[in-house]
Amino acid sequence: MLSYTSRRIHKYMAAKQTFDVERFFQALGDNTRLRILNLIGDQEICVCYFVEILGGPQPKISRHLAYLRSAGIVAVRRQGKWMHYRMIMPPHIGAAQILRQTLGWLREEKKMQADRARLTKACCSPAKYALLESAPLPITIQETSCEAGPPLRFLEASRPERRIFPSLSD
Numbered sequence: 001m002l003s004y005t006s007r008r009i010h011k012y013m014a015a016k017q018t019f020d021v022e023r024f025f026q027a028l029g030d031n032t033r034l035r036i037l038n039l040i041g042d043q044e045i046c047v048c049y050f051v052e053i054l055g056g057p058q059p060k061i062s063r064h065l066a067y068l069r070s071a072g073i074v075a076v077r078r079q080g081k082w083m084h085y086r087m088i089m090p091p092h093i094g095a096a097q098i099l100r101q102t103l104g105w106l107r108e109e110k111k112m113q114a115d116r117a118r119l120t121k122a123c124c125s126p127a128k129y130a131l132l133e134s135a136p137l138p139i140t141i142q143e144t145s146c147e148a149g150p151p152l153r154f155l156e157a158s159r160p161e162r163r164i165f166p167s168l169s170d
Contacts, residue, residue: 074087
């Protein structure tokens with residue numbers, strides 16, 4: 001018989017292993033969240049870039065990013081006062097395939113291409129965007145998914161976090 005603590009840990013771990021398909025599809029059902037996913041692509045991007053490119057207030061953008069986090073689509077890393085977001089593949093194989101197909105479709109949309117072009121300009125000439133002058137530039141993630149399909153550069157949600165970004169002291 002398991003102790004009370006062991007039962008609670010087991011219950012917690014079982015809950016963490018379930019994938020909420022409804023939440024996943026709801027996350028993909030909003031234009032702002034699709035634009036955010038399009039901008040992230042295979043990079044790690046600071047919230048300030050989303051605010052500048054999408055033209056929305058920071059609390060709104062942060063709420064959408066929190067929704068994507070709770071759906072298991074993005075992960076976050078804090079560096080000082082900056083919050084960096086990157087895409088992760090959901091642990092559910094079907095959801096991962098749908099996300100790949102959705103991202104492929106987004107790359108073909110004119111409005112999404114315009115967002116990506118604005119991101120490139122913001123990253124290459126931060127003086128143009130006064131709010132972004134001290135923001136760190138987006139970093140391309142070099143990890144690849146081990147699932148079948150085109151090699152999109154995502155981190156697996158089920159893998160433990162590994163340090164893939166250089167620290168300031170390196």
